[in-house]
Amino acid sequence: MKWLLLTTLLILNIFTSGQQPWREGEMQVRVYASSRAELDFIRQSCLNLDFCDGFMRAYLTPEELGKLSTFGILTETEISNLNEWSASFGPAGVPNGYYTVAQLDEIADSLAVNFPDICTLHTIGIGSGFNVLYALKISDNSAEDEDEPEILFDGGIHGDEVGGPENMIRFARDLCLQYNNDPYITDLVNNREIWIIYCLNPYGRNYMTRYNQAGIDINRDCGYMWNGEGNSPGPFSQPETKALRGILAGNQFVIHCSYHSGT
Ligand SMILES: [Zn+2]
Known part of the structure; x- marks a missing residue:
């Protein structure tokens, strides 16, 4: 069974590696x-x-x-x-000076390891192209669900808009590093539950494309006012939008801010 699974994954990998983004x-x-x-x-x-x-x-x-x-x-x-x-962006996949997906994940992991009281890293799904989708939760007592306003940020739903993930991971790092140093940030962390999906479309970021691995614009794949744009075959058809729906349904967000940018 294990070999069957590995063989299937290998074939899928060969198939996807020849794909154009x-x-x-x-x-x-x-x-x-x-x-x-x-x-x-x-x-x-x-x-x-x-x-x-x-x-x-x-x-x-x-x-x-x-x-x-x-x-x-x-x-x-x-x-x-x-x-x-x-x-043209070469093996790194992103313009010079921007983090790769692997680097974004390493920073997120290091924040959770180094600031365990205020930062936890959550797996929220497996995106297209076998990319793990992560969310950081930053709050005092971050492992607990406290009675505090919940806020969601996401970045990188369009993979070629590199400013989003960059902005998100730097924001997460600022919150952690400045906790107990900056009074405003300390107050935010103490009195909010801040969720950050720093890269919602890792495949798109890896290959500098607006789409996910299935060739679908996941910003046109959610349920509200869905109308078939962006090659979407139906509302919430993709693993990335299912993950987003899951975290939205599992929390009570009062604000959801989605970062887009130029390329
Ligand atoms: Zn966008």
């Missing part, structure tokens, strides 16, 4: 809608995009871009080949 030919494109009809067409097309200041930033296959052009919608390509762009 973005869709075939995918591009990053600015989209300028100049009329209600164009906006309606874009919405009906279920494209993967974010609203920015005066334009939409979309992630499009050549076929999707062709449909916009045929409709007469103005576009401007920012990155013409996202798979090549991802590969």
Whole structure:
């Protein structure tokens, strides 16, 4: 049985290692809608995009871009080949100066080991690509569920937005290092239960892609207002969103802050 499992994992690993992190030919494109009809067409097309200041930033296959052009919608390509762009970051997978997933996990582990009274590390699921999903809980008596307001932060749901995990792990480190040094931070740690999912999409971070290993934008995979964007086949279809739902259901968060960033 053990050998069967190992063989299966090996085959899956071989399969996934040849996979491209973005869709075939995918591009990053600015989209300028100049009329209600164009906006309606874009919405009906279920494209993967974010609203920015005066334009939409979309992630499009050549076929999707062709449909916009045929409709007469103005576009401007920012990155013409996202798979090549991802590969350009080399073995580290992230821009110089940013932590890798392994380094993020090492810092999280070291915080839990060195500050056991105020910091505990929780496994909240196994993400796509066999990546373990972690959450740090930082609070006085962190091993106990006390009667204190609970707050959730997450970062890195879009793996290519490297600012999120960076921000989250540095925030966690500041909370631990400044506890009993900085009065404001000490008060926060004493009177809040602060949960930090510092990297919700490790596969995406490893390969500098918006998607998880299944090619799905997990920020379009939750239940509220789900509409099939981002290649999502249904609400909470992915292990990352199931893990997020689990931690949300298991606690009483008064604030949930999700960090996104540029690349
Ligand atoms: Zn994002």
